Amino acid sequence: MKMMYDITMSVSAQTAPFPGDTPFSLEWVWTMEMGGSCNVSRIVMSPHVGTHGDSPYHYGSEGGKTEEVPLDVYVGEALVLDVPRDIGPLITREFVEAQLKNTAGTPARVLFKTDSYPDPAVFNTDFTAIAPEAVHFLAGLGVRLIGIDTPSVDPADSKTLDAHGVFLTRGVYILENLRLQDVPAGRYELIALPMKIEGSCAAPVRAILRSL
């Protein structure tokens, strides 16, 4: 039987947004308790809260919006790589190169398990991000999607978003806020399709990994 991992962050009013960004909230428009014929809620959130796919438009005015992202990027074989907690602020090109040296062919999707953003209710700023050169290297191998278990592929205090810039120029897509703590490193099938929200800079995904 195929093993399935839910690698999606649970979203609630307790989920910490990026500082200054819109948190998640849910309120009731109609309730059966109040005599309505059904329960209907209304949600307000930044699409960057919880597990999501960034649209290229998020980091480049010429980039595609959510409804334009290619879906095949978000479905297919993925490699989960363990990143040691003491690697420092960035996943370097050297680290990625060494990890992939003995790998027979890198799949088009690579997910970094850093365990550096453990509590979704607390926005810690010292999470591990990705060096722009590492993105260049993976793009050169044919990687089209990179995911990470932190709120950003760039450091929390970055204003220049250098890694995001390389994703844009190399045409590699981004998944953020994955939950990988229960997933052993290795190869899986990833399914993480972004919600089709027109004009958006990002969209929530329900992300799962299945054993091959």
Ligand SMILES: [Zn+2]
């Ligand atoms: Zn984002």
